[in-house]
Amino acid sequence: MKVGIVRFPGSNCDEDAWLAIVEQLREQAVMLWHKDHDLQGSDVIILPGGFAYGDYLRAGAIARFSPIMREVAAHAERGGIVIGICNGFQVACEAHLLPGALLRNNGGYRSMPVTIRVERTDTPMTSAAPKGACLTMPIAHGEGRFTASEDDLDRMEDAGQVIFRYVDAAGEATASANPNGSMRNVAGVCNAGRNVVGLMPHPERAMEPLLRSSDGRVLFESLLATVNA
Numbered sequence: 001m002k003v004g005i006v007r008f009p010g011s012n013c014d015e016d017a018w019l020a021i022v023e024q025l026r027e028q029a030v031m032l033w034h035k036d037h038d039l040q041g042s043d044v045i046i047l048p049g050g051f052a053y054g055d056y057l058r059a060g061a062i063a064r065f066s067p068i069m070r071e072v073a074a075h076a077e078r079g080g081i082v083i084g085i086c087n088g089f090q091v092a093c094e095a096h097l098l099p100g101a102l103l104r105n106n107g108g109y110r111s112m113p114v115t116i117r118v119e120r121t122d123t124p125m126t127s128a129a130p131k132g133a134c135l136t137m138p139i140a141h142g143e144g145r146f147t148a149s150e151d152d153l154d155r156m157e158d159a160g161q162v163i164f165r166y167v168d169a170a171g172e173a174t175a176s177a178n179p180n181g182s183m184r185n186v187a188g189v190c191n192a193g194r195n196v197v198g199l200m201p202h203p204e205r206a207m208e209p210l211l212r213s214s215d216g217r218v219l220f221e222s223l224l225a226t227v228n229a
Contacts, residue, residue: 001025001027002029003028003044003046004045008052012051013086013204016202016205019207020204037067046082046088047087063094064095069091083125084199088198105142126219137205138202153183157184162189164186188201
């Protein structure tokens with residue numbers, strides 16, 4: 001598996017993603033500058049966390065116009081895998097690769113561990129995880145409140161596009177477990193084709209016990225299993 005990690009001005013989790021792929025999975029990774037037009041043969045594209053272009057205007061609003069995003073969109077259109085993590089999720093929504101929008105949190109910036117429940121196992125990032133598995137990993141964002149119309153959310157639920165949900169220690173999607181006010185406790189979604197995935201928590205920061213959780217590993221192992229299938 002070869003993973004291309006897009007580096008925007010202001011990205012700060014690109015190295016974390018690289019370490020997750022190269023040091024933990026022992027797979028190939030390359031950094032892709034935002035002005036590039038070449039994905040360098042990458043099987044998977046990761047839009048990493050950070051503050052692309054300083055999150056001016058709106059998180060991800062400027063990054064969506066980066067030259068590399070034309071290639072990322074074409075890759076997704078061909079069925080290629082694209083993963084947006086935190087700011088990358090925001091970029092993917094702004095680029096209309098994913099449904100919905102990510103608005104300012106209820107309660108301001110949040111940096112803390114959260115628990116998410118795996119709702120679907122038929123996506124590139126969940127194929128190795130048991131359905132209903134509860135995974136702990138950190139969040140660090142100010143604009144992570146997933147929002148869509150009720151009709152759109154109903155359609156997404158019916159199509160199985162909600163793939164992660166914030167839950168409490170008992171695995172229940174309660175209001176107190178929701179760190180940012182996301183509608184229906186949504187923590188991550190996929191597109192209709194199931195090849196583009198976005199989530200606000202950081203699995204790349206939960207790859208080994210030293211980081212207080214290795215629960216993120218199964219999501220990256222899912223990518224590897226999907227590519228090698």
